[in-house]
Amino acid sequence: MELAELFQDHSFRATMQGMARDLAADRAPDDITGLPRILAEAVRAQVTAALAAGIDPASPEAEPIVAALTPHYAHILGHPAESGDAALHQRLLARLENMDDPRAETTLAVPARTPRTARPPQGHSRPGNEGRPHGIRWQHFGLSLTAMSDSDFTGLRGKEFECADMAGARFTTVSLNGATFRACALNQVVMRGVEMVDTTIDGEIQGLVINGVDVAPLVEAELDRRHPDRPKFRPTTPEGFQEAWDLNERLWESTVTRASRLPPEMLHESVDGEWSFIQTLRHLAFATESWVGRCILRDSSPWHPLSLPWDQMGPRPGVPHDRHARPSLDEALALRLEAMGMMRRVVDGLTDEQLDSRTEPIVGPGWPDEGETFLVRECLLIVLNEEWWHRMYAERDLAVLEEPG
Numbered sequence: 001m002e003l004a005e006l007f008q009d010h011s012f013r014a015t016m017q018g019m020a021r022d023l024a025a026d027r028a029p030d031d032i033t034g035l036p037r038i039l040a041e042a043v044r045a046q047v048t049a050a051l052a053a054g055i056d057p058a059s060p061e062a063e064p065i066v067a068a069l070t071p072h073y074a075h076i077l078g079h080p081a082e083s084g085d086a087a088l089h090q091r092l093l094a095r096l097e098n099m100d101d102p103r104a105e106t107t108l109a110v111p112a113r114t115p116r117t118a119r120p121p122q123g124h125s126r127p128g129n130e131g132r133p134h135g136i137r138w139q140h141f142g143l144s145l146t147a148m149s150d151s152d153f154t155g156l157r158g159k160e161f162e163c164a165d166m167a168g169a170r171f172t173t174v175s176l177n178g179a180t181f182r183a184c185a186l187n188q189v190v191m192r193g194v195e196m197v198d199t200t201i202d203g204e205i206q207g208l209v210i211n212g213v214d215v216a217p218l219v220e221a222e223l224d225r226r227h228p229d230r231p232k233f234r235p236t237t238p239e240g241f242q243e244a245w246d247l248n249e250r251l252w253e254s255t256v257t258r259a260s261r262l263p264p265e266m267l268h269e270s271v272d273g274e275w276s277f278i279q280t281l282r283h284l285a286f287a288t289e290s291w292v293g294r295c296i297l298r299d300s301s302p303w304h305p306l307s308l309p310w311d312q313m314g315p316r317p318g319v320p321h322d323r324h325a326r327p328s329l330d331e332a333l334a335l336r337l338e339a340m341g342m343m344r345r346v347v348d349g350l351t352d353e354q355l356d357s358r359t360e361p362i363v364g365p366g367w368p369d370e371g372e373t374f375l376v377r378e379c380l381l382i383v384l385n386e387e388w389w390h391r392m393y394a395e396r397d398l399a400v401l402e403e404p405g
Contacts, residue, residue, distance in 0.1 A: 248388075301364065
């Protein structure tokens, strides 16, 4: 409602349109100044560091910062800066005051990078000085990507990046709208002044801090609240593992019954690039064969030819990887039930001592890698986690396939 009311204000619409035109126009033709080409970015580059260093905008220490901006802006306009150029100062002041319109906070997608506690008092101004504009607050120099035109960006739309090591890369004023990240590692990533609207994240999430709040525990608690059976898939005792597997068998029986009502060809259909239902069954067989058969039961090559690793797994000797095989539901279920029976035999005979023991080093090529060893508890928890999430994904996609038309 607040946003709608703002855009009914003619003066506010004019201000926002003017900002968009200014941001598109105020771009330096080259890098002579060593500052970013876009005015707002140049201001932010200078001001953020100054505020972080505790420099008061009204202090003498601020003068070199503003002095650096003035010739940069003159360069953007294509003429040299002259000392005491009042017209240049007024034009720069007008640009910054437009950016600083407090109503724009509601609409600017990328907020100020400086914390709100670092703002000067509202209405703060400093005495006039011939070498710099005055009466400018520094806290609103964020740059809205929505106010920029296509010509402001390097054209990389639709590009695909696969198997790329971009660790430590920096992305500044980059549009990733509509991008898809699949099987990507985003650990220790820092995002500042980002816009994230209508974004979906599925994956292993820990230590995700959003606006100062670690949301990962909140997400876990909400998932447990929505799905009361979910905590049972994190057992700690042999009896707990047996109960979890009993429950898993019942849940999957219901899911398979649901899937079997669909025409057979639909069970090979992908929804949004995800595995089909048949591929999901094949992958779960692979997971159990790997973590139970290879790690716990010490079978160096436990895989069926139809077993399906994750898509990004590279070729490994003896490990099948036929993503495009199209077995029938009955064939996929036979493979799946054989693997489930392997897990059943292990959990039914599980003891506290076995649960806390380590597997013997793996022998022979394959996956997990030769020579590796794991806690038995870890192997079983991995299988339970795979079972839970892939059933959730299958139920999600089945709902789409069931929609008429």
